Amino acid sequence: GFFLQLSYFGTDQSQVGRYLTARSTSESKLGLLMNGLVKIPMQFLILLIGALVFSFYQFNKEPVFFNQTQLEVLANSKFKDSLAILKKDYDAMQRLKVEQMNLLAEKHFQKGSPDWDKVRSVLRNTEDQKARFRETIKRWLQDNSVRGDYNDTNYIFLRFVVDKLPKGLVGLLIAVIFLAAWGSIAAALNSLASSSMVDFHKRYSKNVLSEQKEFKLSRIYTFLWGIFCVMIAQLAYNIGNSLIEAVNVLGSLFYGVILGIFLVAFYIKRISANAVFVSAVIVEIGVITLHFFNQYKIISLSFLWLNVVGALGVILLGYVLNIFLAPGSKKEVLQEAEL
Structure with a gap:
């Protein structure tokens, strides 16, 4: 991890490009220092959100699969009837789990007591059942007749937002996510375009380019790199x-x-x-x-x-x-x- 972060903050063009825009060496060093310091609380908040969502689903009904689109795909496949039965069993298991978690939170059983061991045993069994239900869903999605996306990790927070937050806040939060993503993408695309212009086009081109021509070519390189990134994202998702x-x-x-x-x-x-x-x-x-x-x-x-x-x-x-x-x-x- 140390080598990864050292390379990212010290050599990545998307980061170095920001340091180069500073008015002095001191400002550039300060920007690097602040970049590293801000990264720690930012990562903490990101991980904290995951921990809070996990805690929320311990006391509330958790979807059997967080990618609702893939569940709809299964609902229109040969596994339609089996999926309905699985959902019914899963809902019953979830109700039992929520009851036991609330009981554990309310009673504050002493660790090692018979009641504590009983609740732990029930919760352990429900977690095992939940894992089997999810594995069944993933196996169905990998079937040759379905060929769906069986990894729903990236949909956990989005499903929570869509299901639990007020509609107005959902739209605002999704807009913020898109803006944050676009900010990172813009930095990467600008870095790729500038590297293409400086390291390749201007070095090997025999023609002297005006600033307006360089600007137009930079936009073309940005567009081409954007297409390339979309293609890679489709393959590496x-x-x-x-x-x-x-x-x-x-x-x-x-x-x-x-x-x-x-x-x-x-x-x-x-x-x-x-x-x-x-x-x-x-x-x-x-x-x-x-x-x-x-x-x-x-x-x-x-x-x-x-x-x-x-x-x-x-x-x-x-x-x-x-x-x-x-x-x-x-x-x-x-x-x-x-x-």
Whole structure:
């Protein structure tokens, strides 16, 4: 996690672009510091909302599946009758669970007493039944005749908002979510468009462009990157258990290598550009390979370790390749190793 956040806040173009707009180095440093400090309470509030919604559903009826659209798909499939029976049984089980939770909250049974053990046993059984009901729903959605989305993690909060909040507040909250999402998307698209213009178009174009022409081309690049992002989102929407995990998984495929390049540029200047480039390409291929090995259960590796492998791999492999790719550096590196 440390390597992931270090790369995100220190090397990601969407973040660095904000630092570059500061009027001075001091303001840029202050912006970086505030970015890190604000991130902590923001993450706390996000996780707190999840904990509060979880607590709410302990004392109130919880949907058997939070994605209502997929339940409607099942209702129009060959599982229609089975779904109706499952819902009826699930509702009865939920009523029992709510009764036991309210009883536990009201009576404050002493831990270890017969009443405490009885309530715990009932709650444990209801949780096991709930898990079986949800697994049945997911199995039906994965059926070849249905082929629905069996992951409803990203719909828990939205279902709570739609079902429990007043209608006016629902519209306002959804609008806020869209605005927040668009703010992040706009920063990413602007970063991609500016990188495309500065690092590729202006570098390899022989024509001198006016500011108006550059602006028009930037808009075209923004549009093209927008289409690309939509396509990737359609393919990667079901990566991981939740949306935030999917973002971190995709970021971990590249952030480690990017961080390694920056670390070499700042602190190990004796490694040549050619060595860094080749090592970055090789390590990136290795990181993606490790990810696929993990996906197919060949190895068991958390995606957060991909950032560590990427960063350290670029540095270590860059040192080795620098012996062969940097003219006159072989002798110097060997002398440094002896020291």
